[in-house]
Amino acid sequence: xxxxxxxxxxxxxxxxxxxxxxxxxxxxxxxxxxxxxxxxxxxxxxxxxxxxxxxxxxxxxxxxxxxxxxxxxxxxxxxxxxxxxxxxxxxxxxxxxxxxxxxxxxxxxxxxxxxxxxxxxxxxxxxxxxxxxxxxxxxxxxxxxxxxxxxxxxxxxxxxxxxxxxxxxxxxxxxxxxxxxxxxxxxxxxxxxxxxxxxxxxxxxxxxxxxxxxxxx
Amino acid sequence: xxxxxxxxxxxxxxxxxxxxxxxxxxxxxxxxxxxxxxxxxxxxxxxxxxxxxxxxxxxxxxxxxxxxxxxxxxxxxxxxxxxxxxxxxxxxxxxxxxxxxxxxxxxxxxxxxxxxxxxxxxxxxxxxxxxxxxxxxxxxxxxxxxxxxxxxxxxxxxxxxxxxxxxxxxxxxxxxxxxxxxxxxxxxxxxxxxxxxxxxxxxxxxxxxxxxxxxxxxxxxxxxxxxxxxxxxxxxxxxxxxxxxxxxxxxxxxxxxxxxxxxxxxxxxxxxxxxxxxxxxxxxxxxxxxxxxxxxxxxxxxxxxxxxxxxxxxxxxxxxxxxxxxxxxxxxxxxxxxxxxxxxxxxxxxxxxxxxxxxxxxxxxxxxxxxxxxxxxxxxxxxxxxxxxxxxxxxxxxxxxxxxxxxxxxxxxxxxxxxxxxxxxxxxxxxxxxxxxxxxxxxxxxxxxxxxxxxxxxxxxxxxxxxxxxxxxxxxxxxxxxxxxxxxxxxxxxxxxxxxxxxxxxxxxxxxxxxxxxxxxxxxxxxxxxxxxxxxxxxxxxxxxxxxxxxxxxxxxxxxxxxxxxxxxxxxxxxxxxxxxx
Numbered sequence: 001x002x003x004x005x006x007x008x009x010x011x012x013x014x015x016x017x018x019x020x021x022x023x024x025x026x027x028x029x030x031x032x033x034x035x036x037x038x039x040x041x042x043x044x045x046x047x048x049x050x051x052x053x054x055x056x057x058x059x060x061x062x063x064x065x066x067x068x069x070x071x072x073x074x075x076x077x078x079x080x081x082x083x084x085x086x087x088x089x090x091x092x093x094x095x096x097x098x099x100x101x102x103x104x105x106x107x108x109x110x111x112x113x114x115x116x117x118x119x120x121x122x123x124x125x126x127x128x129x130x131x132x133x134x135x136x137x138x139x140x141x142x143x144x145x146x147x148x149x150x151x152x153x154x155x156x157x158x159x160x161x162x163x164x165x166x167x168x169x170x171x172x173x174x175x176x177x178x179x180x181x182x183x184x185x186x187x188x189x190x191x192x193x194x195x196x197x198x199x200x201x202x203x204x205x206x207x208x209x210x211x212x213x214x215x216x217x
Numbered sequence: 218x219x220x221x222x223x224x225x226x227x228x229x230x231x232x233x234x235x236x237x238x239x240x241x242x243x244x245x246x247x248x249x250x251x252x253x254x255x256x257x258x259x260x261x262x263x264x265x266x267x268x269x270x271x272x273x274x275x276x277x278x279x280x281x282x283x284x285x286x287x288x289x290x291x292x293x294x295x296x297x298x299x300x301x302x303x304x305x306x307x308x309x310x311x312x313x314x315x316x317x318x319x320x321x322x323x324x325x326x327x328x329x330x331x332x333x334x335x336x337x338x339x340x341x342x343x344x345x346x347x348x349x350x351x352x353x354x355x356x357x358x359x360x361x362x363x364x365x366x367x368x369x370x371x372x373x374x375x376x377x378x379x380x381x382x383x384x385x386x387x388x389x390x391x392x393x394x395x396x397x398x399x400x401x402x403x404x405x406x407x408x409x410x411x412x413x414x415x416x417x418x419x420x421x422x423x424x425x426x427x428x429x430x431x432x433x434x435x436x437x438x439x440x441x442x443x444x445x446x447x448x449x450x451x452x453x454x455x456x457x458x459x460x461x462x463x464x465x466x467x468x469x470x471x472x473x474x475x476x477x478x479x480x481x482x483x484x485x486x487x488x489x490x491x492x493x494x495x496x497x498x499x500x501x502x503x504x505x506x507x508x509x510x511x512x513x514x515x516x517x518x519x520x521x522x523x524x525x526x527x528x529x530x531x532x533x534x535x536x537x538x539x540x541x542x543x544x545x546x547x548x549x550x551x552x553x554x555x556x557x558x559x560x561x562x563x564x565x566x567x568x569x570x571x572x573x574x575x576x577x578x579x580x581x582x583x584x585x586x587x588x589x590x591x592x593x594x595x596x597x598x599x600x601x602x603x604x605x606x607x608x609x610x611x612x613x614x615x616x617x618x619x620x621x622x623x624x625x626x627x628x629x630x631x632x633x634x635x636x637x638x639x640x641x642x643x644x645x646x647x648x649x650x651x652x653x654x655x656x657x658x659x660x661x662x663x664x665x666x667x668x669x670x671x672x673x674x675x676x677x678x679x680x681x682x683x684x685x686x687x688x689x690x691x692x693x694x695x696x697x698x699x700x701x702x703x704x705x706x707x708x709x710x711x712x713x714x715x716x717x718x719x720x721x722x723x724x725x726x727x728x729x730x731x732x733x734x735x736x737x738x739x740x741x742x743x744x745x746x747x748x749x750x751x752x753x754x755x756x757x758x759x760x761x762x763x764x765x766x767x768x769x770x771x772x773x774x775x776x777x778x779x780x781x782x783x784x785x786x787x788x789x790x791x792x793x794x795x796x797x798x799x
Contacts, residue, residue, distance in 0.1 A: 046271050046273070046274060047274065048273070048274055048275070048276070049270075049274050049275065050276065054275070054276055054277075057276070058276060077631055077632060078631045078632070078635065079635065079636050079639075080632060080633060080636065082633060082636070087636075092273075095276075096276065096278060099276045099277060100277065100280065103276075103277050103280065103282050104280065104282055139632075142631055146629050146630050146631045147628060147629045147630060148609050148628060148629050149613065149628045149629070162629075163607075163609050163629070166608065166609065166629070166631065166635075167603075167605070167606050167607065167608070170604060170605040170606070170608060170639065171278060171602055171603060171604055171605075171606075172278070174600040174604045174605060174639070175272035175273055175278040175279065175600055175601065175602065175604065176272075176273050177271070177273055179600065180271070180273075180599075180600055182640065183600060183639075183640060183643050184559035185559075185597060185598075185599055185600060185643075186559055186560060186561040186597075187434070187435060187561040187562065187563035187597075187598075187599055188269060188271065188434060188435075188436075188563070188599050189269070189434065189561070190432035190433070190434060191432065191433050191434075191561060191563075192432075192433065193393050193394070193431075193433040193563075193564045193565070194394065195394035195395075195396075196394075196396055196397035196560065196562065197558070197560055199558055200397045200557070200558050200560060201397050201400070203397075203553075203557075203558060204397050204398065204400070204401045204553060204554070205401075205404070205553075206397060206400035206401055206403075206404055207400070208394065208395075208400075210400055210403060210404065211394075211395060211400070211403070211415075213376060214373045214392065214415055215373075215391050216391055216392055216393060216394045217371065217390070217391040217392065217393050217394075217422035217423065
């Protein structure tokens with residue numbers, strides 16, 4: 001093969017890193033890593049990549065403007081921004097849900113119907129559709145459908161819709177840059193695995209003495 | 218339609234470029250044979266995969282809209298491919314995965330690289346079910362050794378006092394240290410007397426044969442741009458190309474093996490998917506490594522006056538004894554892992570520890586034969602499409618004792634409390650999957666559907682398959698074991714435990730993608746299509762080099778055995794050539 005006698009530093013170059021950034025971890029660096037092996041690095045190109053098919057879907061519109069308002073309001077209520085991180089809206093969740101309706105059309109009826117159901121309930125209880133209700137009214141509505149264990153039987157369709165919608169919001173938020181940082185996921189980068197940090201082992205009450213008969217990499 | 222004939226006569230035509238085809242191509246070309254490989258899919262270079270891609274780099278965030286394992290997975294194909302149908306009979310639920318690309322399924326597999334053990338070749342002698350192999354562990358051991366050295370596999374020989382004598386030693390690179398939660402699983406399993414041991418994956422923890430060591434991004438399934446794990450295009454195809462003896466034809470969908478008046482193979486006809494034209498290549502020998510069922514399909518579709526039931530199928534056994542691994546899963550929420558400490562837990566693309574089958578079925582008086590191994594994983598993985606799905610079914614379980622009485626006000630929800638719950642629960646789930654050995658059955662088989670063709674007019678396969686009580690009872694044992702481990706860890710098993718009505722969560726055959734056995738080896742030409750060297754009993758210049766020759770499908774993933782058998786068959790072919798027998 002062409003890349004014979006390759007070392008790890010070279011392999012990182014092959015992957016396309018422009019920088020071999022310094023310490024990224026805030027924990028776990030107390031292990032016996034040396035400067036030579038401690039080459040955590042980020043993938044520097046994390047821009048959105050669109051295929052022709054994706055572009056076409058992006059140019060189509062599924063939600064009406066009124067529906068999009070409801071989707072946005074629901075997203076903000078489900079995962080709000082706080083002083084630690086932005087929320088689902090800042091993370092682009094409404095746009096993600098819009099895309100998925102076109103990418104997987106089987107979701108369309110349940111989604112559109114659920115939004116209608118929500119408006120019909122709000123009209124009955126507050127005399128206006130969900131997006132036009134006050135935040136207190138919106139929360140009063142969600143309190144009736146967001147807790148499957150205590151919701152009233154007549155709310156079952158709303159509960160199902162909301163369970164599904166909550167899952168969409170979770171994916172939209174936690175697969176975004178904001179959401180991934182909020183969770184403090186620290187991987188997806190080239191590194192040298194040297195085991196879990198001592199404090200993580202201590203927390204779980206385990207130690208590498210349990211496997212001391214083996215020689216590890 | 219005009220058929221385009223290539224006038225070159227190759228020494229060998231290999232159909233397929235995955236584990237079996239890639240190994241045959243490498244072994245044969247290095248011995249000096251002129252080899253043409255037909256691959257039904259396009260070229261693929263592992264360096265072009267989606268490694269390091271973040272979910273937000275796609276508007277569908279990795280959703281499995283077009284690929285069953287998500288859009289960043291390396292496999293082109295799936296269980297359902299447009300224009301390439303298959304059918305089933307009665308209540309058969311068999312699902313047939315195809316990967317159409319150079320290297321086939323080696324591009325996205327789990328790299329779990331287990332040797333079959335001595336007992337795996339002698340199952341009938343042990344429990345009276347199925348058949349023994351015509352070869353023993355000693356026959357295949359030298360080839361496993363060579364595969365270990367060539368490809369590179371990490372692992373450890375198991376302590377002898379565990380008496381795991383059906384889990385052979387290997388030639389291993391050092392394994393990666395276990396992740397903390399894997400040690401937590403071990404701690405619980407030590408009490409349950411279930412051995413948790415370093416796993417055996419073909420991922421390089423040291424530079425090996427010119428390939429660099431793993432950089433621990435955990436995304437092996439997307440293909441590796443540094444070729445640090447095993448795939449055929451990373452490890453087998455390049456050395457074959459370097460000999461100058463390899464001709465690689467991609468997008469070539471094989472139609473049938475051509476034979477002469479004596480019934481010997483003379484080449485292969487195929488459809489070029491790019492121009493939709495028919496072509497033939499001539500060869501003095503043919504090696505079928507198209508993936509088990511595709512190999513059976515080719516043999517059955519190659520009918521002539523000398524082979525009226527299909528090539529080398531006077532036994533009627535081509536397509537019979539179809540097997541897949543058994544599979545069942547359960548996940549658990551482990552409160553001790555909640556509010557976890559942030560760190561990069563990625564490691565290699567797979568488990569660092571696993572559990573080989575640990576019970577002697579007879580001594581323990583189990584109500585089923587054959588065993589399974591357990592794969593497990595979880596922790597702080599990269600969030601992907603579907604992350605925290607069905608959160609409303611478990612975020613009330615803040616501790617194990619809430620299982621029976623979760624706080625209804627806290628299950629599901631929305632707002633700041635929910636946002637904090639997500640973070641609290643992130644990384645606290647561990648999933649367990651059993652992968653077990655079925656009992657081979659004559660009644661599980663594929664055949665040619667008399668009424669249906671694919672988009673190129675090639676008759677398609679029809680599947681007949683039913684799990685027996687052996688596999689169902691095994692799945693029940695898996696479920697009980699998973700529950701025991703999860704609860705032993707102080708955790709809560711998620712979702713409902715699948716009961717008898719759902720076959721204890723036993724997945725449909727074909728879903729584990731270990732389908733093997735449709736041209737099994739044997740000494741008796743009446744009972745098996747190929748001999749112990751995987752040479753057709755009825756057509757001596759035709760060989761199989763994929764999973765189709767397997768007599769049993771051990772509780773180990775089949776790839777390492779496919780690689781070893783392909784190497785052995787290729788060396789036999791060279792030897793027979795030298796002796797003038799082929």
